Amino acid sequence: MLEQFVKLPIRKRVGIIAIILGFIAIFAGSPYDRSTTRVNIKELTKISLAEDHSINVDDLADWIIKGKYDYRLVDLRDTEIYNKYNIPGSENIPIRELFNSDLMRNENIILYSDDEAVSSQGWFLLKADKYKTVFILEGGMKCWKDQVVFPKLPADPTKKQLALFEKKKEVCKFFGGQPQFGGEEQIEQETPKLKAPPKVTVTTKRKKRSREGC
Amino acid sequence: MTNIKNWFSHHHEDNAGEEALLPKFYWNPYLVGIGLGIVLLASFVIMGRGLGASGALSTVVSVVVNQVAPEHTANNEFYKGYLGDGSVSPFKDWLIFLVIGVFVGGFFSGALAGRNKMIVEKGPNISTKGRLTYAFIGGTLMGFGAKMARGCTSGQGLTGGAMLSVGGWAFMLAVFAGGYAMAYFVRRQWI
Amino acid sequence: MIAPFFKFGYFNDEISLVVAFIIGIGFGFFLERGGFGSARLLAAQFYFTDMRVFKVMFTAIVTAMIGVFYLSWIGWVDISLIYYGNTYLLAQIFGGLILGIGFVIGGYCPGTSAVSIATGRIDGIVYALGGFFGIFIFGEAYPMIEGFVNGNYMGMINIPQLLNINYGMILFIVILLAIGGFTAAEWGEKVMAKKRAEK
Numbered sequence: 001m002l003e004q005f006v007k008l009p010i011r012k013r014v015g016i017i018a019i020i021l022g023f024i025a026i027f028a029g030s031p032y033d034r035s036t037t038r039v040n041i042k043e044l045t046k047i048s049l050a051e052d053h054s055i056n057v058d059d060l061a062d063w064i065i066k067g068k069y070d071y072r073l074v075d076l077r078d079t080e081i082y083n084k085y086n087i088p089g090s091e092n093i094p095i096r097e098l099f100n101s102d103l104m105r106n107e108n109i110i111l112y113s114d115d116e117a118v119s120s121q122g123w124f125l126l127k128a129d130k131y132k133t134v135f136i137l138e139g140g141m142k143c144w145k146d147q148v149v150f151p152k153l154p155a156d157p158t159k160k161q162l163a164l165f166e167k168k169k170e171v172c173k174f175f176g177g178q179p180q181f182g183g184e185e186q187i188e189q190e191t192p193k194l195k196a197p198p199k200v201t202v203t204t205k206r207k208k209r210s211r212e213g214c
Numbered sequence: 215m216t217n218i219k220n221w222f223s224h225h226h227e228d229n230a231g232e233e234a235l236l237p238k239f240y241w242n243p244y245l246v247g248i249g250l251g252i253v254l255l256a257s258f259v260i261m262g263r264g265l266g267a268s269g270a271l272s273t274v275v276s277v278v279v280n281q282v283a284p285e286h287t288a289n290n291e292f293y294k295g296y297l298g299d300g301s302v303s304p305f306k307d308w309l310i311f312l313v314i315g316v317f318v319g320g321f322f323s324g325a326l327a328g329r330n331k332m333i334v335e336k337g338p339n340i341s342t343k344g345r346l347t348y349a350f351i352g353g354t355l356m357g358f359g360a361k362m363a364r365g366c367t368s369g370q371g372l373t374g375g376a377m378l379s380v381g382g383w384a385f386m387l388a389v390f391a392g393g394y395a396m397a398y399f400v401r402r403q404w405i
Numbered sequence: 406m407i408a409p410f411f412k413f414g415y416f417n418d419e420i421s422l423v424v425a426f427i428i429g430i431g432f433g434f435f436l437e438r439g440g441f442g443s444a445r446l447l448a449a450q451f452y453f454t455d456m457r458v459f460k461v462m463f464t465a466i467v468t469a470m471i472g473v474f475y476l477s478w479i480g481w482v483d484i485s486l487i488y489y490g491n492t493y494l495l496a497q498i499f500g501g502l503i504l505g506i507g508f509v510i511g512g513y514c515p516g517t518s519a520v521s522i523a524t525g526r527i528d529g530i531v532y533a534l535g536g537f538f539g540i541f542i543f544g545e546a547y548p549m550i551e552g553f554v555n556g557n558y559m560g561m562i563n564i565p566q567l568l569n570i571n572y573g574m575i576l577f578i579v580i581l582l583a584i585g586g587f588t589a590a591e592w593g594e595k596v597m598a599k600k601r602a603e604k
């Protein structure tokens with residue numbers, strides 16, 4: 001059969017190859033389907049052990065205040081908990097819907113949940129699906145509340161700790177929180193009713209998308 | 215195995231046809247198509263977008279109109295889209311550079327084949343003036359249609375076609391339908 | 406997934422313009438090689454004497470379509486990052502009809518008119534000037550026809566999504582249609598050639 005194939009004019013040969021490729025494609029599944037992926041476990045192990053994937057809460061607070069929004073901040077918790085309080089600028093994608101989301105593989109993504117357990121799971125899911133840049137918020141929502149919204153001044157502060165605390169006071173005011181003084185146990189405050197501001201779409205990537213027409 | 219030269223050139227077996235209509239030494243259209251397809255694929259893989267042409271024309275029009283009447287363009291969403299927000303020159307546009315490349319590539323290929331001539335292409339049964347009039351009218355319709363369809367045969371047709379876009383395929387079918395429907399009425403220009 | 410390279414940040418905007426230029430050279434080169442700088446050859450499509458417009462376009466579409474599909478399948482290209490136009494159904498059909506009419510009257514489309522200008526065709530220059538004029542008319546009329554032009558918005562939808570049919574199956578059908586179309590085109594050309602020989 002191969003000799004017959006080679007004898008055919010070039011047009012017919014290309015046509016037959018095309019038909020074969022098309023036929024195989026029927027069984028290959030949709031390229032847009034996000035529910036399955038092939039994972040390179042060796043690579044993934046290397047990546048998860050090698051790089052530093054955490055974002056510090058203070059850095060994040062800084063970015064939000066400065067209006068730096070070249071990332072997507074994702075809240076992995078359930079929607080009701082999200083609606084009670086979330087970090088400004090975040091979007092709610094409960095972790096069970098993460099594989100279905102509109103997150104793009106080339107975006108900078110920061111995940112957070114109550115602590116680091118769920119966000120680490122989210123990190124792994126995204127990295128296995130070949131997302132390029134994924135970070136988790138160090139300490140999650142607990143750390144955010146502890147350090148940014150309700151910063152604590154220890155009982156006997158050093159000069160350095162005092163200076164740091166002054167700065168943190170300004171930051172926490174921005175987020176509607178309250179600084180805590182002394183080492184006493186404070187009553188669990190009612191979390192301030194901070195409505196997350198509408199999603200700021202000033203990222204350069206989005207501007208470019210609108211001019212990709214023909 | 216056929217002669218390698220025959221792979222590329224494609225002579226019509228036509229003894230009584232119009233001299234100018236014989237595609238002398240043009241490449242086999244299927245090979246041209248594969249070449250074009252690879253260029254399109256390269257654009258997808260490198261840039262994540264396809265080809266296009268009409269957008270470049272729109273940018274030129276928007277800039278010219280803006281120079282003449284800036285208050286007018288400030289109120290018009292269409293022109294504004296091509297002018298951007300003023301921080302970057304509208305000519306620093308991917309399509310503009312693509313079209314400049316098309317000029318260079320086309321010139322180069324024509325020069326290689328000795329086909330670069332300052333002539334007017336037309337059929338034997340029409341005058342030059344008639345042909346140029348038709349060219350202008352055709353161009354006007356093309357410009358209007360391309361903007362309404364948000365693209366032309368390169369952008370919507372090739373790019374949209376390869377990505378199986380619904381609008382792209384609908385557009386392509388409409389283009390062929392429109393062309394065939396009108397062909398009878400302007401046949402004197404070509405045949 | 407490492408491609409599309411630009412979207413993963415492998416190079417910046419300035420270099421993307423150089424990339425555009427290089428890709429454009431390839432684009433223009435192949436267009437002219439195929440004879441698309443000549444209005445007579447392009448228009449011959451609509452008289453069945455030379456069907457190269459159809460052959461080149463659909464060969465290119467099928468090549469790129471198969472290429473993207475398989476590169477995505479082996480995990481080199483992220484197909485969800487490849488941009489193509491949104492679908493505005495009626496506007497595109499209507500615009501396509503108008504463009505098709507303009508195509509056969511004028512003898513070019515935007516890309517091929519650039520090639521024809523590059524090879525010195527005066528009618529190509531006139532055609533492009535007409536194109537500018539047509540775009541200008543559209544720009545002026547835009548406020549009035551905005552509603553129609555932006556209507557029937559279906560987003561970045563593709564045929565497998567619309568018909569809810571397996572992507573690979575649509576690919577296969579498109580290939581079959583293309584090959585069928587090419588066979589019909591060859592037959593049509595032969596018939597027309599015989600007709601002209603008889604004259």
